[in-house]
Amino acid sequence: MMEDTFTKDTPQKGLSTKLLAGSILGLGGGLVGLFQGLQTGDKAPFLGWLWGCSFWLSIAIGMLMLIMIFRVFNSKWSPVVRRQQEHALSAFPWLALCLLPLLLVAWFGKDQAGILWSWINPASPTIEVSSIISVEADVLHQKKAGYLNLNFFTLRLIAYFAIFCGISYWLRKASFSQDKDGDPKWTHLGTKVSAIGIPAAALALTFGAFDMFMSLEYQWFSTMYGVWFFASGMRAALAVTILICVYLVANGNLKGLFKQAHQYDLACLSLTFTIFWAYVSFSQYFLIYSANIPEETFWFTIREIDPNTGLRSGWFWVSMGLIFGHFFFPFLYLLFYRNKVDVPKLVFIVCWILAFHLLDLYWNIIPGREIVPGAFVGYEARPVIGSHLLWGLFSLVGVGCLCAWAVIRSFQSGIAEIIPIRDPRIRESINHHE
Amino acid sequence: MSDIMDIKYAAAATFSSAKELYDAAGKVKEKGYSNWECFSPIPVHGLDAQMGYARSKVPRFTLAGGVTGFFTGMLIVWFMNEFDYPLIVGGKPYFSPIYPFPVFYELTILFAAFGTLFGMFFLNRLPRHNHPVFEHPDFGRTGDDKFMIVIEVEDPKYDDEETVSFLQEVGGQSVQIIREPIV
Structure with missing residues (x-):
């Protein structure tokens, strides 16, 4: 019974090998890009790498937050779903490993240390109004140097992953141990870990988003940025949760345990976070648009027009795609009851959401200012399609295969039952009804 | 004054458990009644589907x-x-x-x-001040320990004798016809 909760009839021994091979190929390809980037001073492979990692990281963080929210609310319907998410938490240490090369370059990259995060290298060129100066001469960097310096940055990244991995460890332990002895103390432990873990993980993901993504353009700042990352992660995590559960109903042992009511509730949460994502993303735009301060508006400007010509760039269409494809369509689609309870219809929209989530991260991470001395404003905006996309796809596949391998290994390890059979809420969860 | 002092509203039967109500509701649906209603002091999961209700239009x-x-x-x-x-x-x-x-x-x-x-x-045709179903002596208990099925006279399949005996068949107790008095 405890042997394999992921597959029922078809033992997929070859799957792990394939995933590992995929991760080696993807990460290997990405690493080749990183080396080449270091040689030529090309930022693209680094941006691509960060983008590839961010997608899987956001999903894992969303899973973590969802589990803790289920725990603190002591929700009766969730245990069946929660167990599937607990397996996903096993990806965190591997995600830390995937981000390590970027940190190593920051430490040991010498004159290329600031290749991804330009503020790491004081000699990196930057823009003040439209003249090119060095980072150390930039007053906007000087004022932030107490926070944005390599030592503190490294310490913070370690702290974020210590928080993510630590909470994951305790949540998994509390849940899996209860399978064996049925002691209610594990439920209390899970609740306590979650009560402490929610603020800790919220701070970690907020500052993590600031450090990893917002500081790519260190002059820019937005207090909404962490909330945006949270909302995105929740949407992606809910989508993946639905996919895992639906897959396990069709091919595994969840048939009859994961019911229409669970699916409906997860879909309702997807709708909620679709609205929340739009609210946060729009608020960020709206406040910057209203305040109209150049050091903030440039961030949106390069996502709309070519700053040297004033004409619409490719990013304009990506932005429009996000408004209509990442908000309006899923919002209107998920309003309808049938689309939430009908399995193929829901699978379609969660795949759609995941694809647009990827595009949203791309839109947040990739655009930036390439310093070009002859240009009218002193820089050119990075285009939509470029080598960063190619390198990004390598790391996206590589990191994804590695995470999938870790998660499936957790599913197949026999560490836990298919559902938390001795959870005090399990009877209510199995009998959950709309 | 006319002889008619009331209007016939419906045939009603009470039940003692949620299960009895649930099973009876299935039979009423099978029989093909359309203007009927269940009353219960507690939410009965799956009763909507059992009664053949579509999703709310709200x-x-x-x-x-x-x-x-x-x-x-x-x-x-x-x-x-x-x-x-x-x-x-x-x-x-x-x-x-x-x-x-x-x-x-x-x-x-x-x-x-x-x-x-x-x-x-x-x-829901709200607000309204009164409802004929209140005339049933046991209606108050559907907020406490009784369950009730009411089949309205307006139902095309309604027939005084047949409906009453049908309600007795499906296990209904104190089956009676609700009459709304005219004042």
Whole structure:
């Protein structure tokens, strides 16, 4: 019974090998890009790498937050779903490993240390109004140097992953141990870990988003940025949760345990976070648009027009795609009851959401200012399609295969039952009804 | 004064458990009745499906309200800022979907809430002061320890004798015909 909760009839021994091979190929390809980037001073492979990692990281963080929210609310319907998410938490240490090369370059990259995060290298060129100066001469960097310096940055990244991995460890332990002895103390432990873990993980993901993504353009700042990352992660995590559960109903042992009511509730949460994502993303735009301060508006400007010509760039269409494809369509689609309870219809929209989530991260991470001395404003905006996309796809596949391998290994390890059979809420969860 | 002092409303039967009610409801549906109702002191999961109820139509009123609210907000801003009294504020355009979006959004929510509330009232034919089903002596107990099925006279399949005996067949107790007195 405890042997394999992921597959029922078809033992997929070859799957792990394939995933590992995929991760080696993807990460290997990405690493080749990183080396080449270091040689030529090309930022693209680094941006691509960060983008590839961010997608899987956001999903894992969303899973973590969802589990803790289920725990603190002591929700009766969730245990069946929660167990599937607990397996996903096993990806965190591997995600830390995937981000390590970027940190190593920051430490040991010498004159290329600031290749991804330009503020790491004081000699990196930057823009003040439209003249090119060095980072150390930039007053906007000087004022932030107490926070944005390599030592503190490294310490913070370690702290974020210590928080993510630590909470994951305790949540998994509390849940899996209860399978064996049925002691209610594990439920209390899970609740306590979650009560402490929610603020800790919220701070970690907020500052993590600031450090990893917002500081790519260190002059820019937005207090909404962490909330945006949270909302995105929740949407992606809910989508993946639905996919895992639906897959396990069709091919595994969840048939009859994961019911229409669970699916409906997860879909309702997807709708909620679709609205929340739009609210946060729009608020960020709206406040910057209203305040109209150049050091903030440039961030949106390069996502709309070519700053040297004033004409619409490719990013304009990506932005429009996000408004209509990442908000309006899923919002209107998920309003309808049938689309939430009908399995193929829901699978379609969660795949759609995941694809647009990827595009949203791309839109947040990739655009930036390439310093070009002859240009009218002193820089050119990075285009939509470029080598960063190619390198990004390598790391996206590589990191994804590695995470999938870790998660499936957790599913197949026999560490836990298919559902938390001795959870005090399990009877209510199995009998959950709309 | 006429001889008729009341109007026949429905045939009613009480049940002692949720299971009895649930099983009986299935049989009433199978028999093909359409104008009938169940009363229960507790929510009975799956009773809607057992009775053959479709989803509530309230969400349609919500959607209609929301769409109305969105365009009302847009119309207000367009009329005031672009048409009736054009005024430049903060260097922003007279009309744009961006700066007044909170207005659209708030009115969408407000009107959607109105649509939901009043749509529910409309579909339930509320408010009303009295209902003939209150005439049943055991009706008060459906808020406590009794379950009840009521088949209305308006139902095309209704027949005094047949319906009463049918309700007895499916396990109904104290089967009787509810009459609403005319004052």
